[in-house]
Amino acid sequence: MSAILLMVVGLGVMSLGYLFYSKFIAEKIYRLDPDFVTPAHELRDGVDYVPTNRFVLWGHHFTSVAGAAPIVGPAIAVIWGWGPAFLWVVLGTVFFAGVHDFGALWASVRNKGKSIGMLSGSFIGRRGRNLFLVVIFLLLLMVNAAFAVVIANLLVSTPTSVIPTWGAIVVALIIGQMIYRYRFGLLWPSIGGVIVLYALILLGNQYPIVLPESILGLNAKSFWIVVLFLYAGVASLLPVWVLLQPRDYINGLQLFVGLGILYAAVLLSAPAIVAPALNDALPAGTPSIVPLLFVTIACGAISGFHGLVSSGTTSKQLDKETDARFVGYFGAMGEGMLSLAAIICCTAGFATLVDWQTVYSKFGAGGVGAFVNGGDKLLVDGLGMPANLGSTMLATMAILFAATTMDTGLRLQRFVVQEAGEIAGFKVGTLVGTLIALAVCMALAFGAGADGGGGMVIWPLFGTTNQLLAALTLSIISVILIKQGRNAWFTLVPLAFLLVMSVYALVVQLKTFYTDQNWLLLGMDVVILIAALWVTLEAFIAMSKGRDPAHAEAQSRP
Incomplete structure (x- = not known):
């Protein structure tokens, strides 16, 4: 089968989803109001609440949600065959992720930019809110600690990506000044920024940066992890317009151009998919496709982390409520396109089925390496790109996706710390909240792994926790819709499916952790399972109360 068919069908279904389904959701379910005063205007502070051009905000949202996971998940899941992965990514993007991301953004905007965790307190009660924040904090801890390890590994394994990775920060700072301080339009900074970023990729390909074996008593990987956390801490303290917005925007453009180049290579090379549609020769030890497929591919089909971004940072920057469809739903489309590209690279980027089977010799194989190597082959065959340059471009794409997610993730974790302090009755300042978030992430990274790899210790729980979130x-979005007397079936159906699959996966993992005597993950699994079920019960109790006229009236006022 030709990869072109997979690409055309996948992109076609996603396009139809945005043109028609998202319009229906926007007009009939969420009922966006162009005159509603968004929190960015009502609470404007120039730091977190900043009205933002929808294209710039889309760039922030897209690159924040599209970390390494939409590449890693599909790259692992194709071991069951490309068919199930393809269907889950495409249909999940249209009917699950778009509705979820869009809905979390809309709900937060309608409630003064509150995070989804704090919204749970408003709509299902204090107990539910407290347990919800526990799940959120653990997920952010996994994301921030693990993505630092993923980025560090790529910087070490692909030293040609070092210059474009760090050069992108300088480009973003300059563009931020041009747009916000000197009032340039978007066109020329955008064009110039993308050109410079690709020039940095060419430069990095010529001048790889290889660190010495020991720096200040740390190996290269550990050193990069420390630098990444320090950078993320500083970035989370700066006003969003200084670095976060322009970095995410210009990275979003560069990464979208990169996806375009990759899809063009597929179109020109017309590669055959060598992997089976449904793999009936699974390696020993491969878990059952149900429920593991639906938690292995989280980002790219639907991801709880997206709701944190939508309600944590994006909602505070939305200029008009009607921009939520483009930013939220189309942001999910962008991630679906990335996951589709990952599936194609990891199934058509091999010369033969034997080559593919050699890489996918056990569950968990593939990952970013399969994406980079498979994509590199497609770029060489389709565009004649030098092999090393293709690897540099794809590794840089993966790093920038993960890095922008880490930027936003640490800022979100600071918000959670501050919200927890508010619940406990004392105010946590921005700097203190950031330091607490950094300390917890660093403690996990270096306390559980001498080389900084401890961030991966709790990673096995990421997929299930993410889908559960x-x-x-x-469930919170459904409660809000029901209280307003609106049709909630479009959120309740994906809610029921995800709840069953994620709880099922947690129970399966409980047995695995117990057999392996992994008491840390076993304990965390139990805590997450109890918290999730409790929050779900509280949500269903709130739903059972039906429409709340007072709430509906309050929500309808601009």
């Missing part, structure tokens, strides 16, 4: 977020 998506289900919980959909």
Whole structure:
């Protein structure tokens, strides 16, 4: 089968989803109001609440949600065959992720930019809110600690990506000044920024940066992890317009151009998919496709982390409520396109089925390496790109996706710390909240792994926790819709599916952790499972109360 068919069908279905389904959701379910005063205007402070051009905000949202996971998840899941992965990514993007991300953004905007965790307190009660924040904090801890390890590994394994990775920060700072301080339009800074970023990729390909074996008593990987956390801490303290917005925007453009180049290579090379549609020769030890497929591919189909971004940073920057469809739903489309590209690279980027089977010799194989190597082959065959340059471009794409997610993730974790302090009755300042978030992430990274790899210790729980959080977020959105007397079936159906699959996966993992005597993950699994089920029960109790006329009236006022 030709990869072109997979690409055309996948992109075509996603396009139809945005043109028609998202319009229906915007007009009939969320009922966006162009005159509603968004929190960015009502609470404008120049730091977190900043009205933002929808294209710039889309760039922030897209690159914040599209970390390494939409590449890693599909790159692992194709071991069951490309068919199930393809269907889950495409249909999940249209009917699950778009509705979830869009809904979390809309719900937060309608409630003064509150995070989804704090919204749970408003709509299902204090107990539910407190347990919800526990799940959120653990997920952010996994994301921030693990993505630092992923980025550090790529900087070490692909030293040609070092210059474009760090050069992108300088480009973003300059563009931020041009747009916000000197009032340039978007066109020329955008064009210039993308050109410079690709020039940095060419430069990096010529001048790889290889660190010495020991720096200040740390190996290269550990050194990069420390630098990444320090950078993320500083970035989370700066006003969003200084670095976060312009970095995410210009990275979003560069990464979208990169996806375009990759899809063009597929179109020109017309590669055959060598992997089976449904793999009936699974390696020993491969878990059952149900429920593991639906938690292995989280980002790219639906992800609870997206709800944190939508309600944590994006909602505070939305200029008009009607921009929520483009930013939220189309942001999910962008991630679906990335996951589709990952599936194609990891199934058509091999010369033969034997080559593919050699890489996918066990569950968990593939990952970013399969994406980079498979994509590199497609770029060489389709565009004649030098092999090393293709690897540099794809590794840089993966790093920038992960890095922008880490930027936003640490800022979100600071918000959670501050919200927890508010619940406990004392105010946590921005700097203190950031330091607490950094300390926890660093403690996990270096306390559980001498080389900084401890961030991966709790990673096995990421997929299930992430999907469970998506289900919980959909439950809050459903409660809001029901209280307003609106049709909630479009959120309740994905909620039910995710809840069943994620709880099922948590139970399966409980047995695995117990057999392996992994008491840390076993304990965390139990805590997450109890918290999630409790929050779900509280949400269903709130739903059972039906429409709340007072709430509906309050929500309808601009």
